[in-house]
Amino acid sequence: MEHDGDGEPPSQQQTTPPAIEATVEPVSTELQACELGRSGSTSSMSSDHAEGDGSGGGTASLFADQDEGEPAAGSQQQHAEAPAPQQLATLRSAQRAVAAAASHQLDDEAEPDVLTSNPKHVFVFSTAGKPIYSYCGDESRLAGLMATAEAILSVAHSKGHTLKHIRAGPHVFAFLERPPLCMVGVSAFNEPPAVLRMQLVLVHGQIVSLLTATALSAMFARNSGYDARKLLGGSDGMLSALVDSFTTVPATLLGAYPSLPMLGGVRQALATALAAAVKATSAVHGLVVAGGQVAMLCAAPGAGPMQQWDVLLLLNLLGANQSFRHSGEAMTPVCLPRYNSAANLHAYIHYVDASSETAIVLLCGGMPDFPALSAARQQMQQQLEAVGALQAVQRAAQDTALRLGGREFDATSSSGRNGALLAVLNLPPAAGGGAFGATPLLHLVYKLNSRQQYVMSPFSQPLLAGGMQQLLMVAYSQLRASMFDSSSAGSGPLQRLRFEARPQFVLLGAVSADTELYLAFDPLTDKEEAARVCSRLGTWLGCRHDQLFGV
Amino acid sequence: MIDQLVQSKLVLLGEMGSGKTSLVQRFVRGQYYENQESTIGASFFTKAIPEKHVKFEIWDTAGQERYHSLAPMYYRGAAAAIVVYDVTHPASFDRAKKWVLELRQNVQNPNLIIALVGNKVDLAEDGARQVPEADARTYAAETGLLFFEASAKTNVNVAELFDEVADRLPRAAAPQQPAGGIQLSEQPTPVPAKSSCC
Ligand SMILES: Nc1nc2c(ncn2[C@@H]2O[C@H](COP(=O)(O)OP(=O)(O)OP(=O)(O)O)[C@@H](O)[C@H]2O)c(=O)[nH]1
Ligand SMILES: [Mg+2]
Numbered sequence: 001m002e003h004d005g006d007g008e009p010p011s012q013q014q015t016t017p018p019a020i021e022a023t024v025e026p027v028s029t030e031l032q033a034c035e036l037g038r039s040g041s042t043s044s045m046s047s048d049h050a051e052g053d054g055s056g057g058g059t060a061s062l063f064a065d066q067d068e069g070e071p072a073a074g075s076q077q078q079h080a081e082a083p084a085p086q087q088l089a090t091l092r093s094a095q096r097a098v099a100a101a102a103s104h105q106l107d108d109e110a111e112p113d114v115l116t117s118n119p120k121h122v123f124v125f126s127t128a129g130k131p132i133y134s135y136c137g138d139e140s141r142l143a144g145l146m147a148t149a150e151a152i153l154s155v156a157h158s159k160g161h162t163l164k165h166i167r168a169g170p171h172v173f174a175f176l177e178r179p180p181l182c183m184v185g186v187s188a189f190n191e192p193p194a195v196l197r198m199q200l201v202l203v204h205g206q207i208v209s210l211l212t213a214t215a216l217s218a219m220f221a222r223n224s225g226y227d228a229r230k231l232l233g234g235s236d237g238m239l240s241a242l243v244d245s246f247t248t249v250p251a252t253l254l255g256a257y258p259s260l261p262m263l264g265g266v267r268q269a270l271a272t273a274l275a276a277a278v279k280a281t282s283a284v285h286g287l288v289v290a291g292g293q294v295a296m297l298c299a300a301p302g303a304g305p306m307q308q309w310d311v312l313l314l315l316n317l318l319g320a321n322q323s324f325r326h327s328g329e330a331m332t333p334v335c336l337p338r339y340n341s342a343a344n345l346h347a348y349i350h351y352v353d354a355s356s357e358t359a360i361v362l363l364c365g366g367m368p369d370f371p372a373l374s375a376a377r378q379q380m381q382q383q384l385e386a387v388g389a390l391q392a393v394q395r396a397a398q399d400t401a402l403r404l405g406g407r408e409f410d411a412t413s414s415s416g417r418n419g420a421l422l423a424v425l426n427l428p429p430a431a432g433g434g435a436f437g438a439t440p441l442l443h444l445v446y447k448l449n450s451r452q453q454y455v456m457s458p459f460s461q462p463l464l465a466g467g468m469q470q471l472l473m474v475a476y477s478q479l480r481a482s483m484f485d486s487s488s489a490g491s492g493p494l495q496r497l498r499f500e501a502r503p504q505f506v507l508l509g510a511v512s513a514d515t516e517l518y519l520a521f522d523p524l525t526d527k528e529e530a531a532r533v534c535s536r537l538g539t540w541l542g543c544r545h546d547q548l549f550g551v
Numbered sequence: 552m553i554d555q556l557v558q559s560k561l562v563l564l565g566e567m568g569s570g571k572t573s574l575v576q577r578f579v580r581g582q583y584y585e586n587q588e589s590t591i592g593a594s595f596f597t598k599a600i601p602e603k604h605v606k607f608e609i610w611d612t613a614g615q616e617r618y619h620s621l622a623p624m625y626y627r628g629a630a631a632a633i634v635v636y637d638v639t640h641p642a643s644f645d646r647a648k649k650w651v652l653e654l655r656q657n658v659q660n661p662n663l664i665i666a667l668v669g670n671k672v673d674l675a676e677d678g679a680r681q682v683p684e685a686d687a688r689t690y691a692a693e694t695g696l697l698f699f700e701a702s703a704k705t706n707v708n709v710a711e712l713f714d715e716v717a718d719r720l721p722r723a724a725a726p727q728q729p730a731g732g733i734q735l736s737e738q739p740t741p742v743p744a745k746s747s748c749c
Contacts, residue, residue: 231617234589322588332592
């Protein structure tokens, strides 16, 4: 496990990492007020947005600066207490340095292309400054940007701050330092900084999943200038698939993994067969995954449930690597950072069906006994096929397929997915179901906190238009961020119901003790209508947890 | 019929991208993919050659550096190893020599069959060849390896390679591994940190 706790997602339900944790670092600072023009002129800092911490009193208002133009019903703009004077001075000097560094960067003729060519960037470099991964463009083109990020970080360090994010013009830069690696995320989508940092935690987790944290540290301890690209060689696609998923599925922003909605009896059959396979092979975890979602997850007695973050990394590993699908059986070491970041597990992977991406996965500690794994899987498969359970899984997956690794995700093909339990078309009319035009409801996302799982309806018109899904995911993350107070981890939402009218759609979020429901409606929908659908749909979903979620 | 087949464990080793998976896919399924995805970990295939009374249990390992330390799990107990390089890529030939050395040092079985395969020979005609056939052949002869130049793409020497390996298997006394058996080592799970990084 990682110990520093800085920005880590709390292990269970609360998923938005607090941006400021006074307990961890001497002084943690958010620098949000650096407005940098592309011209290079640094605009003024508004110090009332600059929040010092250190009082430990939970003064942070992470989202206070966001979406000022957004129509926000019942919006709760918080205002931080003023930082102590000498702290403010340090903060300002750090800000000035950051602004200078960043404006210098943006002035550079070549570099702005890098930033403007894509609204989203993620890059990883070693603390010694070696580029390791870049989401867009090759690492060498980003050398200047990385150098700037480093400079920014070192300025912050020299002032005793740990920098979490800054705003520069239309971009938010988020930083995550996990020596020997440093992750930087840049977004022009106005994603909540805490969500951006959570994305970086996952990117880091995926790198750890390939190498183990222990091996990673050892590598750089021997040679701080070590070129880690060699060990990560060929994994760029996998990391990029993960980054793609950040704005195509709500997993990361919710802190939950996708569950495959299925009729109840099927799940029961899976549970029994999977538990037997796990027992027979001394696996620590077993999974049946399909279409990028989890149909069933089973932990060995005493192993503890698999954490959602580990599940997401595993789903991405499976989804992003075609090679598993085409080999009969595969084995690979994989480190699940939440389970144990120091060691590998061995994953036995068998794709039952490549087109629906239905696979059986068994995770073992220690040396894997391949013959036993293979035999247990075969028996399980036969059992499940005999009762039609695997076929049912495949059908359900084909109806809803949402690949976590979204590069190959073809939105247009999803128009044919009408069989899905949660397709808006298939919902009862009283709960907002119906064809586009007949119902104001466009899309739903439903999370069950206690199980760290979510389900969502497949995208249908008009959300199939280019860029709409991305827009919707970012909108959900902003909506959710507005509802939760990130500075008081675990204490629940600030708002239980939130309505937001946007040009492309109307959003409604409804949070209860154990569930979160986020809905998108057509832009003409008013508050009352949205609330009516939300309440009926909430009731309908609430009665169907067995079908929607695994145990 | 089936029970007369002798099960033989075979492992493919070699640099990333040299064409291990393509050779296996060609042999096992008669298929070739232009965009074969890089292997993660290792993949398991079986293929019988009834005429030779052999059922190969094939571990196709990943060439990526970070999986290097896991290789012993797959070559321990193997009856045969196919070490693949890319004839257009001299570094892959050097890597192949290192694999041969490692096999010689770590595998107890004195009857281990090692075949050296220069893959992508279809590209040699275009003048892309970087590893002269004579060099590789000489090295193979000196080291006691079977040697083939092959192409998974144009299906040159693939069947011949596996047939030859099958012929060299010790007749009655084929190693009796359980299906796809991975020999358990006493060592703790190897971590990639062991691989060299210079
Ligand atoms: N021209 C040509 N290309 C080939 C041949 N064999 C494989 N390739 C191509 O070389 C690339 C790598 O092939 P793979 O079979 O994936 O190589 P590998 O050794 O399994 O690689 P790793 O799994 O990463 O270790 C693919 O794009 C193949 O299409 C061949 O005989 N001729
Ligand atoms: Mg391969």
